[in-house]
Amino acid sequence: HSKSVSARSAACRVIAHVDLDCFYAQVEMIRNPELRDKPLGVQQKYIVVTCNYEARKLGVKKLMSVKDAREKCPQLILVNGEDLTPYREMSYKVTELLGEFCPLVERLGFDENFVDITEIVEKRLNQQSGCSRVCVSGHVYNNQAINLHDTTHIRLVIGSQIAEEFREAIYARLGLTGCAGVASNKLLSKLVSGTFKPNQQTVLLPESCQDLIRSLDHIQKVPGIGYKTTKRLETLGVRNVCDLQAFPSTVLEKELGVSVAQRIQKLSYGEDDSPVTPTGPPQSFSDEDSFKKCSSEVEVKEKIEELLPNLLDRIHKDGRQPHTVRLTIRQFSSTDRWFNRESRQCPIPPHLIQKFGKESSNVISPLVDILMKLFRKMIDVDLPFHLTLLSVCFSNLKDLPSSKRGSIGFYLKQMSPPSGSGK
DNA sequence: TGGGGTTAT
DNA sequence: ATAACCC
Numbered sequence: 001h002s003k004s005v006s007a008r009s010a011a012c013r014v015i016a017h018v019d020l021d022c023f024y025a026q027v028e029m030i031r032n033p034e035l036r037d038k039p040l041g042v043q044q045k046y047i048v049v050t051c052n053y054e055a056r057k058l059g060v061k062k063l064m065s066v067k068d069a070r071e072k073c074p075q076l077i078l079v080n081g082e083d084l085t086p087y088r089e090m091s092y093k094v095t096e097l098l099g100e101f102c103p104l105v106e107r108l109g110f111d112e113n114f115v116d117i118t119e120i121v122e123k124r125l126n127q128q129s130g131c132s133r134v135c136v137s138g139h140v141y142n143n144q145a146i147n148l149h150d151t152t153h154i155r156l157v158i159g160s161q162i163a164e165e166f167r168e169a170i171y172a173r174l175g176l177t178g179c180a181g182v183a184s185n186k187l188l189s190k191l192v193s194g195t196f197k198p199n200q201q202t203v204l205l206p207e208s209c210q211d212l213i214r215s216l217d218h219i220q221k222v223p224g225i226g227y228k229t230t231k232r233l234e235t236l237g238v239r240n241v242c243d244l245q246a247f248p249s250t251v252l253e254k255e256l257g258v259s260v261a262q263r264i265q266k267l268s269y270g271e272d273d274s275p276v277t278p279t280g281p282p283q284s285f286s287d288e289d290s291f292k293k294c295s296s297e298v299e300v301k302e303k304i305e306e307l308l309p310n311l312l313d314r315i316h317k318d319g320r321q322p323h324t325v326r327l328t329i330r331q332f333s334s335t336d337r338w339f340n341r342e343s344r345q346c347p348i349p350p351h352l353i354q355k356f357g358k359e360s361s362n363v364i365s366p367l368v369d370i371l372m373k374l375f376r377k378m379i380d381v382d383l384p385f386h387l388t389l390l391s392v393c394f395s396n397l398k399d400l401p402s403s404k405r406g407s408i409g410f411y412l413k414q415m416s417p418p419s420g421s422g423k
Numbered sequence: 424t425g426g427g428g429t430t431a432t
Numbered sequence: 433a434t435a436a437c438c439c
Contacts, residue, residue: 023439044425063424084426109428109439226437259431260436279429288426326433343433391426429438 011122012152012206014159015276016115017189018098018166020178021198023111025052027090028079030175039073041066042081045290049081053198082289084110085310093174095279098166107279111178114186115166116276121158137164138180138201141192142208153205156182160203167201187272188212190223213270216241224267232256244268281318281397287311288391293332297372297381303390304371308364312356315394321356322394323348325367327374330389341389344374357400 020026024042029035029052039055041048048069051060059072069076081087091110098105104116136146137160147153163180170176180201181193191212192204204212216222219241220230236255238244245268252261266272287307294300304327315322326345333340348370355361371392379385399405 047424049425065424082426088427107428107439112439224437228436283429286427290425339435341434345433427439429436431436432434 011118012155012184013116013118014121014155015183015186015189016117016159016163016166017181017183017186017193018094018113018115018163018170018178019180019190019193020094020111020170020176022050022052023091023176024050024081024087025055026176027087028081030090031086032079035077035079039076041069041076041078043078044080044082048076048078051076090174090176094170094176097169097173101162101166101169104276104278106276112190114189114276117159117162117182120162121155124158125155134158135161136203137161138203139196141195141202141204142211144205144208146205152184156184156203156205160201163201163203167199183209185270185272186274186276187223187267188270191216209270213268214241219244219268222264222267224272225264229256229260229264241268281320283397284393284395285311285314285318285322285397286391286393288328288389290330290389292388294387294390295385297375300375300387300390301368301372304368304392305364307390307392308367311392311394312363315356318397319357320397320399321353322397323353324394324396325370325374326393326395327371327378328389328391328393329375329378329387332386332388342378343391344377345393345395346370346374 025040028040028042037054039052039058039060041051041055041060043049043066046066048060048062048064048066050062051069055073055076058076060069060076064072066078087110091107095105095107095113098113098115102115102117102120106114108114134148134154134157136157140146146157159182163182167178167180170178177199179193179197179199181189181191181195181204182201183189183192183204184206188204188209192202195202213222217240218230219225219233219238220227222241225233232255233244236247236251238247244265247265249261249265252265255261256264287310289303289307291303294303324345325348326343328341328343330341349366352363352366355363
């Protein structure tokens with residue numbers, strides 16, 4: 001047994017943030033190695049969602065329209081990335097690999113993971129208890145000098161060695177490159193991981209924390225401060241991190257509520273006590289499609305029927321049973337394309353839940369019926385309508401009762417890579 | 424601007 | 433059910 005760090009003293013946490021380089025493009029280059037040295041973009045609808053570094057050299061940016069990207073770079077090769085299955089599968093392989101080192105792995109999107117490596121660092125500290133040579137891996141933020149008598153510095157340096165091992169394992173086993181950041185909390189590890197950009201890593205020592213957080217030119221670059229909060233802060237005259245640090249907390253609490261105000265003001269000082277929460281298996285499975293126009297009940301039904309088979313396949317491979325189903329729509333609006341999403345959800349009838357695991361039972365038709373009922377709760381089908389998105393989501397996943405758990409559920413690993421999906 | 428995800432209220 | 437956040 002190990003004495004936990006928290007029980008010992010106030011030794012700092014050591015957190016690694018691992019961020020794969022242009023993830024979708026890398027996966028596509030593995031699937032088709034001929035694309036390796038060519039400018040490559042991954043397209044969803046009219047958008048190049050990401051591109052490799054060859055393309056970036058030629059002026060292509062993330063989330064650029066296909067039109068602009070082709071103008072900038074006529075040689076650009078585009079592959080369709082609307083089906084996320086290959087990316088999702090590779091993504092879980094990365095998370096599982098990190099899980100071999102340590103149980104505390106938290107996913108953020110498909111291409112980022114936080115790992116709490118405090119315990120691994122402690123173990124190495126105790127092993128090499130003599131003063132064997134400690135050498136940093138990768139960059140040190142600000143080029144700050146390391147003080148070998150400072151145990152916090154030593155812990156972070158050991159953290160940088162572990163991060164290097166993570167990146168080497170991810171490259172050796174999966175062929176993927178990425179960046180890493182090592183620091184004393186999630187916020188800082190994430191911010192510092194981006195300082196040297198493809199395929200490099202950086203460690204932050206506490207003395208440079210303020211330099212890092214103040215280097216952010218706009219508050220929306222602070223993870224946790226999003227679009228809405230930024231807008232409201234701007235009306236208060238808060239434009240950068242220093243403004244937020246100095247802003248009166250009482251006024252901030254009145255504008256944003258105590259919880260948000262206190263959290264983001266701590267973030268502005270680089271403070272973040274949120275734990276690395278092991279992600280485990282997914283909480284939901286969803287599949288969506290966007291389009292120019294969908295305006296009849298028949299079309300809606302067809303779209304739903306397209307979405308369902310892949311979703312059911314993913315759920316089947318997961319082995320758990322969903323107890324809730326949700327339909328989300330987006331109605332056309334010339335002003336603001338976000339925000340006008342609505343959804344309706346309902347419990348899945350028990351007799352249908354039973355049939356989820358089984359082969360060849362037709363669960364599709366009754367589900368379509370349920371989803372069309374949910375649709376009619378949102379849209380009066382006697383009036384004209386204009387949808388631009390449909391999404392189906394299964395959630396409230398529960399393990400099968402052990403009595404009737406088949407081979408699928410029994411042999412699946414904890415972090416099962418869900419798969420199937422797409423259009 | 425896509426096609427996903429999460430947690431808080 | 434929505435709103436906020438993340439990629």
